[in-house]
Amino acid sequence: MAQLCGVFGVIGSSQAAAELYIALTHQQHRGQDAAGIATSDSQGKLNVLKSRGLAIEIFSEENIANLDGGMGICHNRYPTAGYGDVKECQPFFLDKEGIGIAFNGNIINYPYMKKQLEAAGREFESSSDGELLLYIFQEGYANGGFFEAVRNVHEKLIGGYSVVGIIAGEGIFAFKDPNGIRPLLMGKRGTAYAFASESIALSIEGYNDIQDLKPGEAAFIRKDMEAERRVVTAGEPRPCAFEFVYFSTVESKLEGIPVYQARSRLGQALARKAREKWPELEIDVVIPVPDTSRPAANALAKELGKPYEEGLVKNRYIGRTFIMPTQRIRENALKLKLKPIESVIKGKKVMVVDDSIVRGTTSKRIIRLIRDFGAEKVYLLSTFPPIRNPCLYGIDFTSEKELIAHGKTIKEVEQHVGADRLIYMSPEDLKECIGLKSLCMACITGEYPTPTGHAKEMQTQRQEDYAKIK
Numbered sequence: 001m002a003q004l005c006g007v008f009g010v011i012g013s014s015q016a017a018a019e020l021y022i023a024l025t026h027q028q029h030r031g032q033d034a035a036g037i038a039t040s041d042s043q044g045k046l047n048v049l050k051s052r053g054l055a056i057e058i059f060s061e062e063n064i065a066n067l068d069g070g071m072g073i074c075h076n077r078y079p080t081a082g083y084g085d086v087k088e089c090q091p092f093f094l095d096k097e098g099i100g101i102a103f104n105g106n107i108i109n110y111p112y113m114k115k116q117l118e119a120a121g122r123e124f125e126s127s128s129d130g131e132l133l134l135y136i137f138q139e140g141y142a143n144g145g146f147f148e149a150v151r152n153v154h155e156k157l158i159g160g161y162s163v164v165g166i167i168a169g170e171g172i173f174a175f176k177d178p179n180g181i182r183p184l185l186m187g188k189r190g191t192a193y194a195f196a197s198e199s200i201a202l203s204i205e206g207y208n209d210i211q212d213l214k215p216g217e218a219a220f221i222r223k224d225m226e227a228e229r230r231v232v233t234a235g236e237p238r239p240c241a242f243e244f245v246y247f248s249t250v251e252s253k254l255e256g257i258p259v260y261q262a263r264s265r266l267g268q269a270l271a272r273k274a275r276e277k278w279p280e281l282e283i284d285v286v287i288p289v290p291d292t293s294r295p296a297a298n299a300l301a302k303e304l305g306k307p308y309e310e311g312l313v314k315n316r317y318i319g320r321t322f323i324m325p326t327q328r329i330r331e332n333a334l335k336l337k338l339k340p341i342e343s344v345i346k347g348k349k350v351m352v353v354d355d356s357i358v359r360g361t362t363s364k365r366i367i368r369l370i371r372d373f374g375a376e377k378v379y380l381l382s383t384f385p386p387i388r389n390p391c392l393y394g395i396d397f398t399s400e401k402e403l404i405a406h407g408k409t410i411k412e413v414e415q416h417v418g419a420d421r422l423i424y425m426s427p428e429d430l431k432e433c434i435g436l437k438s439l440c441m442a443c444i445t446g447e448y449p450t451p452t453g454h455a456k457e458m459q460t461q462r463q464e465d466y467a468k469i470k
């Protein structure tokens with residue numbers, strides 16, 4: 001249902017489909033289950049190709065050549081429902097109306113709104129909230145054009161979402177939810193415009209003047225390259241803190257802040273906390289859990305004056321375990337994912353830095369591996385504070401039951417994962433290190449930026465969806 005994803009849109013490119021394919025590869029870390037491209041020429045014909053799998057497995061020179069037109073959108077998907085069906089893959093589109101969308105986020109009142117639309121006669125083909133968003137957008141578009149369509153979405157759908165879309169033959173568009181929870185940026189290259197979930201997908205393609213869309217902002221770029229932007233519904237800015245720590249790639253900038261720098265600052269802050277609160281800790285070596293926590297581990301080691309080493313090697317031929325859709329697949333994947341370097345850890349007191357601890361499965365396994373390979377002590381440091389509340393905005397922990405820190409003290413989590421010492425980032429330091437005054441940190445604090453009245457219904461639906469794919 002929810003979609004933890006990467007989206008991209010382009011207009012004015014001489015090779016739109018090829019550019020969209022490259023964007024899929026640069027945002028592949030945001031979802032590895034499915035990918036899709038929709039393009040259109042100025043005559044208004046919509047061409048769509050989407051399927052399960054990695055972009056590299058789906059697209060070829062031949063099928064990209066069939067995706068005509070100078071405008072288009074694409075989508076990398078992580079699924080939480082309808083796992084095996086191509087109908088669940090994005091972009092979603094309405095052929096007759098020529099409207100397509102690619103969606104990243106989660107609609108909290110999805111089950112409620114879906115029932116409302118079904119009662120009014122609308123038939124749904126998928127179990128994705130992206131399809132619901134498409135219908136709500138189309139309803140508003142038919143009544144008053146693009147900005148009315150976005151207003152209709154903002155008014156009726158509660159959640160965190162970033163959307164890129166296409167109106168065949170007319171132009172491409174993008175918009176954020178009123179709190180700007182999920183990332184979305186815009187860039188310009190000559191006369192071409194593009195939108196992306198991450199800045200690196202724009203900068204690597206030569207786009208300049210890259211800006212984050214504001215919370216509640218919508219932009220429409222017409223086929224004559226006229227750009228119109230407007231804040232449709234202004235809410236308090238609440239970009240997701242977890243994007244900075246884990247989800248976005250380290251080459252990107254979010255809200256003008258380089259992710260790499262934020263992660264380095266997190267490492268320094270953790271080092272200061274460890275030194276002040278546990279000065280007795282003896283440390284021989286600092287190692288990162290690759291790849292996300294490298295900048296933090298490196299900065300932490302420098303701050304503590306301890307050696308930084310690579311003690312775990314990632315198997316490059318297996319996907320990120322966190323975004324694998326079921327616990328069973330995740331656990332199997334863990335066995336293949338990381339390999340320790342014995343010469344770095346044997347007989348040593350090892351400080352392991354990880355970006356976050358969600359379910360505890362990975363941490364427990366890593367600590368056991370490091371001990372099995374001869375470490376004398378294992379200290380675990382997390383650059384994200386304890387996650388005690390579900391994410392209602394698209395990151396894949398929608399139920400508190402799956403969170404290892406829910407209802408537990410830090411000492412209890414420490415015992416569960418088997419660390420000699422567990423040190424978490426504090427919420428205050430997290431905010432300071434990221435450098436934004438206002439963030440979504442609901443999974444840490446339980447303070448959600450939107451109404452949560454429909455959350456239980458959505459969580460139940462999600463559990464049922466999971467049960468189907470387990």
Ligand code: SF4
Pocket residue numbers: 160181240241242243390391392393394395440441442443444
């Ligand atoms: S609840 Fe946590 S993971 Fe979800 S959007 Fe907010 S900060 Fe991000």
